[in-house]
Amino acid sequence: MTIEERLIHLLNVSYPKTLTSLELADELDLEESSVDNLTADLKDRNYPITSHKQKHRLAYPVVSLLDIKKGLETTFIGETLHLHSTLRSTNAYAKENLSKHREGTVILAQEQTSGKGRLGRNWSSPMGGSISMSVIVKPRIDFAKIPLLTQLTAASLVKALESIADVKIKWPNDIILNRKKIAGILIESEFRGDSLSGIIIGIGINTNLNKHNMPDSFRDKASSVKAETHTVVDPNALIQSFLIHFENDYLAYMTTGDPSPFLSLCTEYSALIGKDYWVTGKDHKRKATVKTIDSFGRLVVTYHDTNVTEAINSSAFSIRGADSYI
Ligand code: BT5
Numbered sequence: 472m473t474i475e476e477r478l479i480h481l482l483n484v485s486y487p488k489t490l491t492s493l494e495l496a497d498e499l500d501l502e503e504s505s506v507d508n509l510t511a512d513l514k515d516r517n518y519p520i521t522s523h524k525q526k527h528r529l530a531y532p533v534v535s536l537l538d539i540k541k542g543l544e545t546t547f548i549g550e551t552l553h554l555h556s557t558l559r560s561t562n563a564y565a566k567e568n569l570s571k572h573r574e575g576t577v578i579l580a581q582e583q584t585s586g587k588g589r590l591g592r593n594w595s596s597p598m599g600g601s602i603s604m605s606v607i608v609k610p611r612i613d614f615a616k617i618p619l620l621t622q623l624t625a626a627s628l629v630k631a632l633e634s635i636a637d638v639k640i641k642w643p644n645d646i647i648l649n650r651k652k653i654a655g656i657l658i659e660s661e662f663r664g665d666s667l668s669g670i671i672i673g674i675g676i677n678t679n680l681n682k683h684n685m686p687d688s689f690r691d692k693a694s695s696v697k698a699e700t701h702t703v704v705d706p707n708a709l710i711q712s713f714l715i716h717f718e719n720d721y722l723a724y725m726t727t728g729d730p731s732p733f734l735s736l737c738t739e740y741s742a743l744i745g746k747d748y749w750v751t752g753k754d755h756k757r758k759a760t761v762k763t764i765d766s767f768g769r770l771v772v773t774y775h776d777t778n779v780t781e782a783i784n785s786s787a788f789s790i791r792g793a794d795s796y797i
Pocket of ligand 1: 559560561562563583585586587588589590592593594595596602603604605644645652653654655656657673674675676677688689692693694
């Protein structure tokens, strides 16, 4: 455990109160001047710390391994956790180091400099106000069932978030609050030859992010939990809750092979079902009514032009409102 991690933990525990340099120095067994240098360095790196006359506090709690581990009641998911201050992408890092890590290992970063979305898109994860997390799993699974893990993860994430906010799922991988995207899921599979070496479950959540820290390009369709609920989120409690739900849901699916529990939750919390959207494929854009999610995790839609009902695949289609994101 580095001094930096211990300092963040102390500030998390005392949040929203301040701690003096002297109090921190005593706890960390450092000189007061070293504490001031350390907090100044963290501020330079955009950690949300404010300091005034040798008193320090966080603007909101930030990710800390000590705080996640405290009371984490899982058996293997999160048994090993790694937290990096900066990574290009937690998914890319997990992929590069897949063979070194056991199933259940969780990689976290305070910020990503090149976070990945689906289909080559970018994911923005500035310092402090967001969760960037990748969970490594190594299941024996029929390859056709891998896309279902996106729905499983969405269900676990909704269970973790529902006590904080009135969230919905925009199939296949967006978590929505007040019609704005507050979290996204990116599942990547790694193969060696014909065999699956592992699956990386990437999750990005805008917890305490300020809207002005989001790029202009998607500010109108994105938000954070704090911006929508006006309540500060404890990212460590949220990660803990997600890991517990994910472990339960994943183990149940691996044991029974039955996706219906998480698919029915995805249906129940769907932001799309019963409404009309534009369905965009490779070479068409058609108006359709969204009916349900089928047992393969596909979205079932009825096209308005032909009245034909079809199940569509998440890798080939996207769903948009007439003139808005949803
Ligand atoms: C996603 O892609 O929503 C998947 C996001 C997964 C991010 C996690 S973070 C940890 C792990 N490591 C990674 O490198 N990635 C995963 P997609 O559905 O393609 O959405 C991407 C689109 O969402 C972008 O094109 C933007 O329009 C928008 N976007 C980007 N950053 C956002 C943010 N922070 N909040 C809301 N929308 C965002």
